[in-house]
Amino acid sequence: MINKLRFEPKELEILRFLSRRLELPLKNENLYLYLEKGYAGEQHFDRELQGLPDSCIILNDLLLENGSTHFQIDTLLIAGGTIFIFEVKNYEGDYYIENERWYSLLSRTEIKNPLLQLQRSETLLRGLLKEFGYYLPIKSHLIFINPGFQLYQAPINIPAVFPSQLKRFLEKLKNIPNAVKSRNLKLAEQLNAAA
Structure with missing residues (x-):
């Protein structure tokens, strides 16, 4: 059951509108393409989750606050007695990890480590759930x-689901x-109210 739908980010709407009417500066054009690709990846994942049982609660695109710190969660799933956080990445091409740093293989340039964002979101969500009186595993x-x-x-223990693993992962969630x-x-309502 989808309890909170995903809407197109306002920044993407604005950049799409502007790109149809004028040539964007390179920095804005790159941001536009990045946001467009990210949103497409999130929509793809939303479609994949449609086969989950109605007992699963899906909250998309949550912008939450713990203390004075804001954090964003692409997709939060409440299934059974567990909360799942999903950070969706629509990366394309070859990448590698070296000394816990992430790099593009083509350009050999370092990219933001997506695990750090995931860990930050998990820590902040845990604190928020504690405020609500919930102690569920995340x-x-x-x-x-x-x-x-x-x-x-x-690493073998990286908390990631790769494209070839997605179908098997979704089958596990269904069970x-x-x-x-x-x-x-009740928890979903509290998270929606806090967003």
Whole structure:
């Protein structure tokens, strides 16, 4: 059950509108393409989640605050007695990890480590849940949605789901035992109110 829909980011709407009417400066053009690709990846993942049982609660695109710190979660799933955080990446091409740093293989340039964002979101969500009086386990995953993505030298224990693993991962989610739905709905309402 989708409890919070995903809407197109305002910044993407504005840049799309402007790009149709004028030539964007390179920095804005790159941002526009980045946002467009990211949003497409999130929509793809949304479609993949449609096959989950109705007992699963899906909250998309949450902007939350813990203390005075804001954080964003692409997709949050409440299934059984567990909360799943999904950070969706629509990366394309070859990447590698070296000394816990992420690089593009083509350009050999360092990119932001997506695990750091995932860990930050998990820590801040845990604090927020504590404020709400919930002590549920949180499982966080990077979702690499693009079939043209390859990551080399990844540790075996990286919390990531690669394109070739997505179908199996979704089957595991479908088999999570149901929990008390009213409790999960109450939590979903509190998270929606906080967003």
